Amino acid sequence: MGRHSCCYKQKLRKGLWSPEEDEKLIRHITKFGHGCWSSVPKLAGLQRCGKSCRLRWINYLRPDLKRGTFSQQEENLIIELHSVLGNRWSQIAAQLPGRTDNEIKNLWNSSIKKKLKQRGIDPNTHKPISEVESEERGASASNKNNDKSSEGADEPTHDKSVETHKPKLPVVENNCTELTTIPPSTDEFFLDRFVSSHESSPSCKPCDFPGYFSFLSVNPNTSLYLNANSMSSEMIPAVYPSMSSAILTATTHTKPSIILPHNINPSIGSFDVNGHNMELQSNNSFFENNAFSWGPESIKSEIRAMEGDPEDMIKWSEYVQTPFLFGTTVQNQTAQQGMYCETKPETQFTTEGLSTNWHQQPSQPSDIYNKHFQRLSATYGQFS
DNA sequence: AATAGCAACAACCGCATCTCA
């Protein structure tokens, strides 16, 4: 695939977009919505492939893009999210309203990676480089030892799954001893390994429980307890002091997880998810923080709402690609919208659907159109 | 002033997944 079939049929433009092309695309999408991307270039009068149009719209022309330099808060959040999600840029971008996956990816590769390295942190594993190196040495030594006996041994170098943190998706461990506490001097950007017993435990198959939660705390001083009827209580010591937001996200096994910040309320209490009693305990005061207004009551009411109306019941599986954030770095409405938005804004964009579905600033088509041209003039004013 | 080196970012490419006939 890669290149659309349409690209072969006719000679299509490549490379940077001209202001005229942008204008055509904006005009078309604001008027008609994008519909089927492959038909957009034809309808908009562009000599581009649909894929290129889509990318241009998503990464540059969308009216809800923030642009501009990333704040320190945003950078920190990206680092934190990366430690959990790995190179899942789209999921990371979902937590940063107005930012695109491409933008975040570029920032990561051009800037954040270097900063982390300067701090002695391995950007892939988020562990101290010295620790990573010693692990690699150990691994290569054991590889040598097992060389002849191991069947289908993996490449001796980086396991890609390690690089992308896939094994580190939020999971829970019954046995706390496997989790490592990062010393305060080096803990700034670390979220240590999440170790799963659910993955391997025959008594707790991820797919058995659609409302399954993994509760994770993020501070060495914090312990969270998860108690669902279908599972045993679990204690999750955590190691992420700098986490400044709470994330409800999903794993690849359709297991949504909540990543909780360190200052979480000591008595969050219990609530029901699909009849399963969920008990959440902690020992600090995140939910008392004024900056965090989407607290446990909101969670409960969300869940009550989910229970109340079967029509509105959202299957967790629908969240898999749509993690939510409720915290201090994005507007609370973002998280709440996230709870109820099944489709991504990109697919929601039509002139008819604007008022409710855009992330932050519901606006009329004309507003968006004006905004586009404001941006265009700002962007291209130097050329004209 | 010229230019080499670098950083930032826009865009492309290829693969995986989804959707629908």
Add this chain to the structure above:
DNA sequence: ATGAGATGCGGTTGTTGCTAT
């Protein structure tokens, strides 16, 4: 059930602008 087309995602490349020499 299956295959083709559409879409989404992440890795990579290409271009541009800035800075140092």
